[in-house]
Amino acid sequence: MKKSTLISLLLLALSLVLPIVLSERPSLIAYLNLIMIYALSAQGLNLLLGYAGQVSLGHAAFMAIGGYTSAILVMQFGFNNIFSIISAILLTGFCGLFVGFPSLRLSGFYLAIATMALGTASADIIKRLSITGGDQGLRNIPPLNIFSYEFVSEIQKYYLLLIILLIVFILVKNLVNSRSGRALRAIRDAELTAETMGINIAYYKVVAFVISSMIAGLSGALYAHTISYLHPVNFGLSFSIELLAMTIVGGLATIWGPLLGVLFWVFLPRIIGARMEFLATAFFGIMVILSIRFFPRGLSEIIFRLERKLKLYS
Amino acid sequence: MILQVKDLTVRFGGLVAVNKLSFDVKPSTIHGLIGPNGAGKTTVFNSIFKLVPYNGNLIYKNIDMGKYPTHSLVNMGISRTFQNLSIFYSMTVKENILVGLHSKKSSNLIKDTLGYKINSEKELLEVSELLNILPYLSVYAMFLPFGILKMVELARALISKPQLILLDEPGAGLNPAEKERLKEIIKRIKEMGISVLMVEHDMGIIMNISDEITVMNFGEKISAGTPEMVIHDLKVIEAYLGEEIHA
Numbered sequence: 128m129k130k131s132t133l134i135s136l137l138l139l140a141l142s143l144v145l146p147i148v149l150s151e152r153p154s155l156i157a158y159l160n161l162i163m164i165y166a167l168s169a170q171g172l173n174l175l176l177g178y179a180g181q182v183s184l185g186h187a188a189f190m191a192i193g194g195y196t197s198a199i200l201v202m203q204f205g206f207n208n209i210f211s212i213i214s215a216i217l218l219t220g221f222c223g224l225f226v227g228f229p230s231l232r233l234s235g236f237y238l239a240i241a242t243m244a245l246g247t248a249s250a251d252i253i254k255r256l257s258i259t260g261g262d263q264g265l266r267n268i269p270p271l272n273i274f275s276y277e278f279v280s281e282i283q284k285y286y287l288l289l290i291i292l293l294i295v296f297i298l299v300k301n302l303v304n305s306r307s308g309r310a311l312r313a314i315r316d317a318e319l320t321a322e323t324m325g326i327n328i329a330y331y332k333v334v335a336f337v338i339s340s341m342i343a344g345l346s347g348a349l350y351a352h353t354i355s356y357l358h359p360v361n362f363g364l365s366f367s368i369e370l371l372a373m374t375i376v377g378g379l380a381t382i383w384g385p386l387l388g389v390l391f392w393v394f395l396p397r398i399i400g401a402r403m404e405f406l407a408t409a410f411f412g413i414m415v416i417l418s419i420r421f422f423p424r425g426l427s428e429i430i431f432r433l434e435r436k437l438k439l440y441s
Numbered sequence: 442m443i444l445q446v447k448d449l450t451v452r453f454g455g456l457v458a459v460n461k462l463s464f465d466v467k468p469s470t471i472h473g474l475i476g477p478n479g480a481g482k483t484t485v486f487n488s489i490f491k492l493v494p495y496n497g498n499l500i501y502k503n504i505d506m507g508k509y510p511t512h513s514l515v516n517m518g519i520s521r522t523f524q525n526l527s528i529f530y531s532m533t534v535k536e537n538i539l540v541g542l543h544s545k546k547s548s549n550l551i552k553d554t555l556g557y558k559i560n561s562e563k564e565l566l567e568v569s570e571l572l573n574i575l576p577y578l579s580v581y582a583m584f585l586p587f588g589i590l591k592m593v594e595l596a597r598a599l600i601s602k603p604q605l606i607l608l609d610e611p612g613a614g615l616n617p618a619e620k621e622r623l624k625e626i627i628k629r630i631k632e633m634g635i636s637v638l639m640v641e642h643d644m645g646i647i648m649n650i651s652d653e654i655t656v657m658n659f660g661e662k663i664s665a666g667t668p669e670m671v672i673h674d675l676k677v678i679e680a681y682l683g684e685e686i687h688a
């Protein structure tokens with residue numbers, strides 16, 4: 128067996144036994160669950176920014192749209208949970224389409240501003256509607272219920288989220304290594320050349336936005352049923368920026384980067400301690416700058432170096 | 442005719458970069474397009490690929506290309522290389538070359554996401570052998586020297602099996618040995634039945650392998666014919682005064 132396969136299996140085994148080891152401390156498992164949900168969103172952003180080279184400062188809003196859609200469909204319309212989540216994914220994909228079209232004419236800074244405006248606008252709209260609970264937020268969202276099996280405890284949620292996370296990460300990995308993924312990366316590296324080589328730029332740019340939004344929508348829906356509470360303030364601009372920062376620190380255009388970035392972002396303040404939490408923010412800020420300036424692969428750089436060492440010694 | 446350029450005119454503000462240029466490229470020939478720096482040669486390529494607005498007609502195999510977008514050209518059978526190396530640096534050589542096959546293979550997002558693989562090994566090996574880059578297929582482009590990347594760019598343009606290939610200074614930056622090999626490769630490309638329209642400053646290459654040559658200066662055609670004809674044309678010698686011509 129190859130060493131990398133062995134390590135993947137070990138990591139998988141570790142993630143399978145982790146909640147059993149931690150079973151006395153459900154709050155820690157709850158943290159891990161949140162990490163997996165954020166990692167999904169970050170993966171969506173990674174696909175968009177890392178692989179397709181387009182920025183979005185509205186991803187928190189996509190999460191919110193996914194979360195509210197699924198929660199409202201279940202609570203008000205009695206939807207089956209699976210259909211509510213699929214609807215959430217489709218609706219966010221549709222919103223992604225709307226953001227994707229302006230992205231054809233805008234780039235870099237202007238795209239950031241445009242997506243930011245859209246993000247802020249959706250948070251505002253959610254706050255004003257009554258079906259969303261307005262400024263009160265949406266409470267008592269029922270836990271995930273799949274084929275009449277309820278995911279109530281943190282451990283149950285953990286395993287479900289782990290499976291979803293693995294599936295999404297594998298699908299994204301397939302995509303970026305496929306013909307379509309190559310097209311996305313070619314556009315990121317040299318747009319005009321990609322177009323000259325036969326790639327329909329407009330199509331792929333919009334596709335990147337749509338898929339990325341759909342993943343954020345899934346993440347938002349899972350968030351709603353895991354945390355059981357939604358409030359627009361949690362999905363404002365600052366969370367979009369944080370998502371972006373997590374993605375960058377984890378390492379753009381790397382498959383495990385989003386998970387590493389989110390792990391780091393969630394656990395750093397806990398390691399440093401509540402009283403010195405501001406240090407965590409400052410430290411994280413420095414990490415973002417270092418990643419952008421010196422380590423484009425962020426924390427994943429560590430994995431790449433380990434991988435190279437393993438190859439040398441195997 | 443594989444390509445007919447008719448009264449091509451390109452303006453950049455006040456500058457007329459290409460002025461009423463007309464010439465034909467015959468099937469399965471090497472057609473040289475030469476002229477001093479700034480003559481408008483690259484602009485002709487860019488017009489064919491819709492990268493600049495132009496007046497006049499560009500006719501490929503009796504089809505006026507006016508309404509075809511840039512990304513549809515490879516599928517129609519036209520591909521190109523760039524004067525300034527344009528490589529996807531974060532990708533491997535193999536991935537770079539496969540981008541050239543993008544519009545010749547089909548897949549959809551669902552198949553791609555589920556991990557279905559498209560088999561392109563045959564095309565890939567064929568073109569990599571021709572260009573001597575087989576050992577580098579899995580290397581990231583950013584780690585490779587210029588001479589090899591020039592071949593990667595050529596491979597990327599060839600893998601789609603075009604009927605017409607536009608080469609913009611393929612020899613620029615190559616050492617004498619690499620240039621010799623390039624000449625052989627371009628002749629092989631012609632033998633494969635591909636028509637070549639080539640801009641090149643190295644007269645040793647262009648005079649040696651071209652079947653026909655069009656000479657441009659200040660956007661206009663100043664001479665045309667076989668290599669022997671243009672090299673003795675006084676207007677050409679005058680245009681190149683100060684630059685060296687050696688056949």
Ligand SMILES: Nc1ncnc2c1ncn2[C@@H]1O[C@H](COP(=O)(O)OP(=O)(O)O)[C@@H](O)[C@H]1O
Nearest residue numbers: 453456458476477478479480481482483484485
């Ligand atoms: N996109 C552009 N915008 C403005 N001027 C351009 C552009 N491309 C080329 N030119 C100008 O057009 C003229 C012809 O350029 P070019 O076609 O690159 O010449 P050549 O390839 O023969 O050296 C030059 O004067 C150049 O500066």
Ligand SMILES: [Mg+2]
Nearest residue numbers: 482483484524
């Ligand atoms: Mg030029």
